[in-house]
Amino acid sequence: MKTKNLTLHVWRQRGPSDSGDFETYVAKDVSEHMSFLEMLDVVNEELLENGDEPIAFDHDCREGICGMCGVVINGYAHGPQAKTTACQLHMRQIFAENLDELWIEPWRATAFPVVKDLAVDRGAFDRIIQAGGYVSIRTGSARDANETPIAKDVSDASMDAAECIGCGACVAACPNASASLFTAAKVSHLGLLPQGQAERSDRVRKMVGQMDAEGFGSCTNHGECESACPKGISIDWIARMNRDLLKAMTTSTDDVEERD
Amino acid sequence: MPNTELKSHEPTGPIEERWRQHKQNSDLVAPHNRRKRTVIIVGSGLAGGAAAATMGELGYNVKCFCFQDSPRRAHSIAAQGGINAAKNYQNDGDSVYRLFYDTVKGGDFRSRESNVYRLAELSVNIIDQAVAQGVPFAREYGGLLANRSFGGALVSRTFYARGQTGQQLLLGAYSALSRQIEAGTVEMFPRHSMQDLIIHEDKARGIVTRNLLTGKVEAHLADVVLLCTGGYGNVFFLSTNAMGSNCTAIWQAHKRGAFFANPCYTQIHPTCIPRSGDYQSKLTLMSESLRNDGRVWVPRNKEDVTKDPKKIPEEDRYYYLEERYPKFGNLVPRDVASRNAMYVCDDGLGVGPEVDGERRAVYLDFKSAIDRLGEDTIRERYGNLFEMYERITGDNPYETPMMIYPATHYTMGGLWVDYNLQSTIDGLFVGGEANFSDHGANRLGASALMQGLADGYFVLPFTVGDYLGRNRASSMAELDEDHPVVADAVAGVEGKLKAFTEAPDPKHSPDFFHKKLGNIIWKYCGMARTAEGLEKALEEIPKLREQFYREVKVVGDTDGFNQTLVKAARVADFLELGELMCIDALAREESCGGHFREEHVIDMEAKRDDENFQHVAAWEHQGDPSAAVRHEEPLEFEYVKPTQRSYK
Numbered sequence: 001m002k003t004k005n006l007t008l009h010v011w012r013q014r015g016p017s018d019s020g021d022f023e024t025y026v027a028k029d030v031s032e033h034m035s036f037l038e039m040l041d042v043v044n045e046e047l048l049e050n051g052d053e054p055i056a057f058d059h060d061c062r063e064g065i066c067g068m069c070g071v072v073i074n075g076y077a078h079g080p081q082a083k084t085t086a087c088q089l090h091m092r093q094i095f096a097e098n099l100d101e102l103w104i105e106p107w108r109a110t111a112f113p114v115v116k117d118l119a120v121d122r123g124a125f126d127r128i129i130q131a132g133g134y135v136s137i138r139t140g141s142a143r144d145a146n147e148t149p150i151a152k153d154v155s156d157a158s159m160d161a162a163e164c165i166g167c168g169a170c171v172a173a174c175p176n177a178s179a180s181l182f183t184a185a186k187v188s189h190l191g192l193l194p195q196g197q198a199e200r201s202d203r204v205r206k207m208v209g210q211m212d213a214e215g216f217g218s219c220t221n222h223g224e225c226e227s228a229c230p231k232g233i234s235i236d237w238i239a240r241m242n243r244d245l246l247k248a249m250t251t252s253t254d255d256v257e258e259r260d
Numbered sequence: 261m262p263n264t265e266l267k268s269h270e271p272t273g274p275i276e277e278r279w280r281q282h283k284q285n286s287d288l289v290a291p292h293n294r295r296k297r298t299v300i301i302v303g304s305g306l307a308g309g310a311a312a313a314t315m316g317e318l319g320y321n322v323k324c325f326c327f328q329d330s331p332r333r334a335h336s337i338a339a340q341g342g343i344n345a346a347k348n349y350q351n352d353g354d355s356v357y358r359l360f361y362d363t364v365k366g367g368d369f370r371s372r373e374s375n376v377y378r379l380a381e382l383s384v385n386i387i388d389q390a391v392a393q394g395v396p397f398a399r400e401y402g403g404l405l406a407n408r409s410f411g412g413a414l415v416s417r418t419f420y421a422r423g424q425t426g427q428q429l430l431l432g433a434y435s436a437l438s439r440q441i442e443a444g445t446v447e448m449f450p451r452h453s454m455q456d457l458i459i460h461e462d463k464a465r466g467i468v469t470r471n472l473l474t475g476k477v478e479a480h481l482a483d484v485v486l487l488c489t490g491g492y493g494n495v496f497f498l499s500t501n502a503m504g505s506n507c508t509a510i511w512q513a514h515k516r517g518a519f520f521a522n523p524c525y526t527q528i529h530p531t532c533i534p535r536s537g538d539y540q541s542k543l544t545l546m547s548e549s550l551r552n553d554g555r556v557w558v559p560r561n562k563e564d565v566t567k568d569p570k571k572i573p574e575e576d577r578y579y580y581l582e583e584r585y586p587k588f589g590n591l592v593p594r595d596v597a598s599r600n601a602m603y604v605c606d607d608g609l610g611v612g613p614e615v616d617g618e619r620r621a622v623y624l625d626f627k628s629a630i631d632r633l634g635e636d637t638i639r640e641r642y643g644n645l646f647e648m649y650e651r652i653t654g655d656n657p658y659e660t661p662m663m664i665y666p667a668t669h670y671t672m673g674g675l676w677v678d679y680n681l682q683s684t685i686d687g688l689f690v691g692g693e694a695n696f697s698d699h700g701a702n703r704l705g706a707s708a709l710m711q712g713l714a715d716g717y718f719v720l721p722f723t724v725g726d727y728l729g730r731n732r733a734s735s736m737a738e739l740d741e742d743h744p745v746v747a748d749a750v751a752g753v754e755g756k757l758k759a760f761t762e763a764p765d766p767k768h769s770p771d772f773f774h775k776k777l778g779n780i781i782w783k784y785c786g787m788a789r790t791a792e793g794l795e796k797a798l799e800e801i802p803k804l805r806e807q808f809y810r811e812v813k814v815v816g817d818t819d820g821f822n823q824t825l826v827k828a829a830r831v832a833d834f835l836e837l838g839e840l841m842c843i844d845a846l847a848r849e850e851s852c853g854g855h856f857r858e859e860h861v862i863d864m865e866a867k868r869d870d871e872n873f874q875h876v877a878a879w880e881h882q883g884d885p886s887a888a889v890r891h892e893e894p895l896e897f898e899y900v901k902p903t904q905r906s907y908k
Binding site: 001015031032033034035037038039041042045047048049051052053054056058059060061062063065066067068084088090092115116119121122123125126129130131133134135136137138139140141142143144145146148149150151152155156158159162163165166189190193195196 | 310313314317328329330331332333335337338347349385387388389390391392393394396397398399400401402403404405421422424427428431434435436438439441442448450473502503504536537539540541542544613651652653654717718721769771772813815816820821823824
């Protein structure tokens, strides 16, 4: 089993209003089989033993599905391995890249204020969903699930978009800190399905409106989001969202509502 | 009054009529009065999220709490396999009755028939609801929903969304919840953890929470409280649960008077990725479907355990499941597969990395399946799982056998509830994995999602409405934040948390104690239990708890974001619950489902004792876990007659 000592430069920030800075630590005898977060656990145990405050970072399932973890490692959101969350990144990957020094930072975006150290507030994502990321169906009023056949390729495409875990890596990777990939994934997941048609126009207008209101930047087609996304969500969804938005704006039924 | 007599309140009459009849007899709250009634829901997973969305929709004033940064992160999200429903879309003979029958039998005759029948009945509505929300379940080329057979079921009733069924169902519930947050009927409190239950005049009336961002401890008052806070599998330290999954909400409710039922019923999943070192923080589950094509073996000779498995000749390989269970072979049920893996490792035949002086892994080998079916077929079936395995271990399972070992996965025990999902405390309801109700001593695959959503969408909104209808606003005792009951509860929590930062001789992290506890529980109250071992655990746990309060080290303040403090508070509760688990396991002198007592076996298999143990054990707290009092709710089986299982 391979082990190695690593130098870690970790962003420490006491709270949202603190200016923060990098602190340097040495992670000793890091095993290649450890996950990246397990390495941080070991560093934290040592900090605590010495009476120092452990590094705060968000994490929960450690299976790459809950979307709670996420840090920037040497400039890459979730680290250098493609389609991998920070919790699923294992140290053998870091070893393979011949990295001896790691720079570990929180997601950086105006719309994601730092809570402490590496933990950020992603409440803006919840508010984008609250603006319209749903099908308005009351519990109990659904008809039989097989009454509406949905072509397999349509359903599969919808699932591709629905795999988004809401981690925020797309925002962290984007030079504009745009939330377009996140928003487009939900707009497309629902917009592709027959169930999502009734609110399709309204949904895209409201969700994009909320995204702008939260202070996320605009998409300028860098494509960084797609390459950082641990679930491989395609940037094509952004184009689809923009088409939906254009259509919704030109065919707006706002005036109909005003009439009654 | 507290329901200390454990009245199940289940309706009588034909089983297929019971739920309908019960709803008919339920009280209702008038629409204009609902917004005046406050409902607290703790947890935002399938049960909590679905209940919050549905009760918000009905017009109640809902407050929903979760410890994660967003309700979308609850651990329901990690369920891979699927969700059962008795739709019979495959025309293969499935029915509500068959799902009911399978669930009662799978639970080894330790669940309540009326509850299980209702669950099977509601399963069909869940699929309709989820599809209407836009959950993209797998479909066939004709556009209709696809199903698969799961966990040894003889019918194909499992609906799935790739390997992410839990994620998609949770996002469905989360979207419904988000819609209600937008509508203003639900107020969401993320990054809040429940620390105590407030009871006033024998009724649950609120909770005490800690805001994990600011550290503020505060009371939230309501007309009724729902706990949908998941299971307590993390008592083992290593489990497939999320790092934050904890027992604090149900344990604090237990300490306030809610009876805890069958804490010893835990489920161990046979196919997880083994530990690689003492830094291991959690275990990752690999889908059980792998056993369809993989062959489980260990070396016959101890000297081969470190050898390259590919160089071990066929005659030196011990295919222990195939040899011991010729009929079912590698497809024996979860508990049998798990226990046998433990036995061969106990015999020193375990493989894999040495951790704490032991090798605890067995091979799961796809070589013969690849030879027979070709690598492409195997890739098609298990490609994503093989990829996940390689990501974590660095080994390529197409070339070298996988290594697996069992891990704790689900807890069937939980707070005792009646047919209404009401605990022994008036006005305290419990849904999802947090209650004990539907799975008996063992849960079938693809049934956890079903139960969480049935409770959340369809059961709790009715039964809680009935409770509120019977307990009108005018009849509820006055209560505000200044009332001594509330102020004392808040002060109690503040004091408790402060104490963790001021231990007399601070030496070790909360994780240090958690790992020690996990080792004790895993060793003595894991896959196989003996009276001797449990008694040993019952000596060790109180000592460890004492050491914890003396030596736990928490750096940082109580006011503000402090993950070590959060962890300490959770470990303190696990240290108590772990003791009750062992007490329950010791008292249950039989083997059933996930509870295997080595003294009670027949042909190496679990031997139930229906004469003496056909009941639910519900524990009443009396100041200390060791003083808990055991109560019994007898179980009757009118429809499914108990039989002994056999896999030989």
